[in-house]
Amino acid sequence: MGNVTAVMTRPTDSRSPAELRRSRVLAIVYLVLALLVLWAFGFGSEGSATFVISRPGDAIRVGDISVPGAGLAFVVAAVLAFLGARQWMAGFGSKTNLVLAIGLGLVALSFLAWAADGASFSLVGLLQEAIKRAVPITFGAVSGLLCERTGIINIGIEGMLLGGAFTGAIVGSTLGATAAMIAAALVGGLLALLLAVLTVKYRVDQIIAGVVINIFVLGLTSFYTSQFLVANPALNNAPIMRAFGIPLLADIPLIGPVLFDQNIFVYAMYLLVAITTFTLFRTRWGLRTRAVGEKPRAADTVGINVYRTKYRNVIIGGLVAGFGGAYFTIGSVGRFDENMTAGRGFIGLAAMIFGRWHPVGAVSAALVFGLADSLQVKLGILDTPIPSEFLAMAPYLVTIVVVAGLVGRSRPPSDYTAYVKE
Amino acid sequence: MSDVTPTSKPDQPEDRSSFVADVTGVGRIDWRSNILIPALAILSALVVGAIFIALGDLDTLRLWGSDPGRALSETFGTLGDAYGALFRGALGGINPISETLTRAAPLILAGLAVAVGFQAGLFNIGANGQMLIGGMFALVVGFQFDLPLLIHIPLAIVAAFIGGALWGAIPGYLRAKTGAHEVITTIMLNFIALRLVDYLLTVKFFQLEGRNDPVSKSVLDSARYPKLIEFINPRYRVHLGIIIAILVAVGVWWLLYRSTIGFEFRAVGANPDGARYAGMNVVFLYVAVMAVAGGLAGLAGGDQVVGTLGRATSGFSGVIGFDAIALALLGRSHPFGVVAAGLLFGGLAAGGQAMQATTNVGIDIVQVIQALIIVFIAAPALIKAIFRVRAEAESAQVSQGWAT
Numbered sequence: 025m026g027n028v029t030a031v032m033t034r035p036t037d038s039r040s041p042a043e044l045r046r047s048r049v050l051a052i053v054y055l056v057l058a059l060l061v062l063w064a065f066g067f068g069s070e071g072s073a074t075f076v077i078s079r080p081g082d083a084i085r086v087g088d089i090s091v092p093g094a095g096l097a098f099v100v101a102a103v104l105a106f107l108g109a110r111q112w113m114a115g116f117g118s119k120t121n122l123v124l125a126i127g128l129g130l131v132a133l134s135f136l137a138w139a140a141d142g143a144s145f146s147l148v149g150l151l152q153e154a155i156k157r158a159v160p161i162t163f164g165a166v167s168g169l170l171c172e173r174t175g176i177i178n179i180g181i182e183g184m185l186l187g188g189a190f191t192g193a194i195v196g197s198t199l200g201a202t203a204a205m206i207a208a209a210l211v212g213g214l215l216a217l218l219l220a221v222l223t224v225k226y227r228v229d230q231i232i233a234g235v236v237i238n239i240f241v242l243g244l245t246s247f248y249t250s251q252f253l254v255a256n257p258a259l260n261n262a263p264i265m266r267a268f269g270i271p272l273l274a275d276i277p278l279i280g281p282v283l284f285d286q287n288i289f290v291y292a293m294y295l296l297v298a299i300t301t302f303t304l305f306r307t308r309w310g311l312r313t314r315a316v317g318e319k320p321r322a323a324d325t326v327g328i329n330v331y332r333t334k335y336r337n338v339i340i341g342g343l344v345a346g347f348g349g350a351y352f353t354i355g356s357v358g359r360f361d362e363n364m365t366a367g368r369g370f371i372g373l374a375a376m377i378f379g380r381w382h383p384v385g386a387v388s389a390a391l392v393f394g395l396a397d398s399l400q401v402k403l404g405i406l407d408t409p410i411p412s413e414f415l416a417m418a419p420y421l422v423t424i425v426v427v428a429g430l431v432g433r434s435r436p437p438s439d440y441t442a443y444v445k446e
Numbered sequence: 447m448s449d450v451t452p453t454s455k456p457d458q459p460e461d462r463s464s465f466v467a468d469v470t471g472v473g474r475i476d477w478r479s480n481i482l483i484p485a486l487a488i489l490s491a492l493v494v495g496a497i498f499i500a501l502g503d504l505d506t507l508r509l510w511g512s513d514p515g516r517a518l519s520e521t522f523g524t525l526g527d528a529y530g531a532l533f534r535g536a537l538g539g540i541n542p543i544s545e546t547l548t549r550a551a552p553l554i555l556a557g558l559a560v561a562v563g564f565q566a567g568l569f570n571i572g573a574n575g576q577m578l579i580g581g582m583f584a585l586v587v588g589f590q591f592d593l594p595l596l597i598h599i600p601l602a603i604v605a606a607f608i609g610g611a612l613w614g615a616i617p618g619y620l621r622a623k624t625g626a627h628e629v630i631t632t633i634m635l636n637f638i639a640l641r642l643v644d645y646l647l648t649v650k651f652f653q654l655e656g657r658n659d660p661v662s663k664s665v666l667d668s669a670r671y672p673k674l675i676e677f678i679n680p681r682y683r684v685h686l687g688i689i690i691a692i693l694v695a696v697g698v699w700w701l702l703y704r705s706t707i708g709f710e711f712r713a714v715g716a717n718p719d720g721a722r723y724a725g726m727n728v729v730f731l732y733v734a735v736m737a738v739a740g741g742l743a744g745l746a747g748g749d750q751v752v753g754t755l756g757r758a759t760s761g762f763s764g765v766i767g768f769d770a771i772a773l774a775l776l777g778r779s780h781p782f783g784v785v786a787a788g789l790l791f792g793g794l795a796a797g798g799q800a801m802q803a804t805t806n807v808g809i810d811i812v813q814v815i816q817a818l819i820i821v822f823i824a825a826p827a828l829i830k831a832i833f834r835v836r837a838e839a840e841s842a843q844v845s846q847g848w849a850t
Binding site for chain 2: 179
């Protein structure tokens with residue numbers, strides 16, 4: 025905890041040379057984005073894009089908003105240029121990631137106005153989809169940070185999500201949705217137990233152990249898919265969790281349908297973030313977890329059982345990832361396809377880093393990825409000059425930019441070397 | 447060959463063994479950790495894999511309740527059929543051996559790509575993407591130029607290497623300059639390469655005329671790797687690729703153990719801070735390592751495009767890039783270990799195909815077995831506990847954490 029808070033509260037005017045260099049690079053990124061928005065969207069749009077905010081059945085109706093693409097682009101470019109200048113001169117200190125997220129969101133908005141030029145576009149649909157697509161990424165990120173706060177890198181999140189998705193499909197098809205969620209979480213926990221045994225007991229390299237889990241689960245789920253899901257389609261036909269509105273809250277224009285008219289996985293995501301934030305930073309369990317992560321020797325000296333803490337947290341992380349994996353099947357499409365997670369576990373890790381190993385930061389980052397993800401889906405419907413393959417690259421490109429731009433700034437909270445009790 | 451694992455320490459004397467000693471291992475091979483442990487790991491993986499096969503056989507599983515005796519014999523029947531078909535498909539005849547060698551070639555090259563990374567302390571999961579880009583480079587040379595065979599094939603090989611090297615250099619540069627972990631960046635670049643190839647295959651320049659699906663033009667015959675034993679039966683697919691793969695493995699052995707830059711690769715892998723302190727340019731080395739690794743994977747992609755397939759299709763790298771990780775660990779990141787492991791995995795792939803065709807056990811079980819092999823290799827303590835072997839083998843260690 026110590027080094028993280030120290031980094032986050034450092035005054036902005038005392039930036040180290042390395043920080044200064046990163047700040048400059050980030051500033052240039054802002055300026056390039058500003059020019060891009062100005063040139064591509066500002067001079068490329070002629071008409072207006074209509075953003076639809078209310079749906080036909082809503083209690084409170086709000087009129088559609090018509091946005092001139094060019095005008096919006098000029099405003100966004102100006103804001104980006106301002107952010108770039110501020111970043112160059114003074115930096116944003118602990119708010120750097122937040123400001124970057126806002127900047128990227130503005131670029132996305134401007135892009136949208138350009139893409140939907142002369143057409144109407146449902147903003148509610150886009151944002152609803154963004155929240156949904158943030159769900160597995162958030163669960164992956166929180167799973168990752170639960171493990172990392174206790175000193176274990178979990179690269180196997182992808183495999184845990186995939187295992188959860190597969191279990192969700194089969195158990196959902198046979199025993200129903202509730203059992204599916206429990207079973208998916210248990211499978212994630214089991215895989216995490218394997219990770220913990222390999223890394224804590226046998227001191228296998230954490231990255232190798234995680235990659236093993238990914239390959240193992242990918243092979244196993246593909247094997248059993250071709251072995252009996254293909255022949256028995258009834259086993260791969262799980263119920264899909266329906267969206268339900270929270271009374272009153274769901275009636276708020278725009279925010280209501282986006283945040284409070286979703287299925288149970290989205291509400292579980294809100295709960296997860298709230299609970300982990302509270303327990304990690306306000307309870308004895310959280311303090312011990314972080315102590316084991318930061319200084320295992322010191323934690324051991326004061327009587328904390330380091331191994332047991334690591335096992336417990338990694339398994340909890342696995343339960344979280346497994347449950348999140350069930351989203352892919354019973355929370356979304358109802359059927360399992362080979363490798364359907366498509367790198368979401370790794371994107372979750374990037375979200376964890378972007379969010380500085382904090383649940384609230386992780387969910388914010390996941391929302392950025394979710395937005396990138398839903399943009400490419402929704403834009404596939406619109407007639408844009410960009411080939412769909414390039415749109416599909418967006419979440420992966422964003423991940424690389426985020427990891428490259430911020431990992432050096434965000435210091436990992438833990439000591440990841442295998443702990444040997446003396 | 448004792449200090450070739452990713453754990454090699456800088457204080458150990460530099461490996462000055464002769465080529466012959468490295469190949470035969472006479473007098474210096476630690477047979478327990480380099481032969482016995484891998485062999486037991488493969489055995490254990492096959493046994494655990496058998497359990498997963500048995501669990502996938504629903505009809506027999508139902509039988510356990512009513513007639514355990516028959517269920518037991520049915521289970522052993524299924525397993526015998528499956529592993530029998532696997533073995534026959536890998537080694538039972540000229541065509542199976544030809545198939546094994548055909549599949550081993552890209553596996554060896556991609557395995558070398560991962561192994562070179564391990565030697566320098568970098569975890570290259572991006573072999574798939576590097577294969578795709580390298581393959582596309584080879585493809586362009588293959589269909590665009592009309593040259594004599596003796597120039598055309600080498601040119602296609604060089605193009606494949608360059609393509610893969612460029613794609614591989616990106617994560618190397620990002621790691622060196624920004625600390626972005628190569629595990630995440632290489633995985634993301636795999637997805638990007640996959641989408642990029644899908645797009646390119648629909649562009650007129652690449653796409654086969656008259657087709658709407660993502661299939662490229664065919665490589666000209668002058669760029670195709672010649673088949674080796676076509677004179678016996680034109681059905682036998684084994685081509686020049688396997689010879690190239692073995693020659694490249696020798697080249698990588700020379701690079702790692704006989705050249706200055708190879709020494710620097712291993713030094714930065716053993717201790718980046720020490721290497722920096724000794725005056726090595728760590729940024730350059732990370733980029734160079736990943737470029738070489740990417741180039742090797744690019745050769746694997748080239749092998750697919752101008753060797754086996756003769757064209758590019760959507761995602762032609764398959765799962766070779768992931769198999770390569772298991773393979774590099776099994777081969778202890780040593781070029782000749784990778785060749786041996788590549789031949790084994792080539793056999794598993796060829797045999798798996800035959801198994802899928804003749805029994806009702808799918809080929810994906812091969813991936814499960816490979817993952818299990820890594821578990822047992824990466825945790826030699828497990829093998830030691832199961833078989834009570836005395837060996838001083840320690841766990842493979844490639845990483846210290848997120849940032850450098």
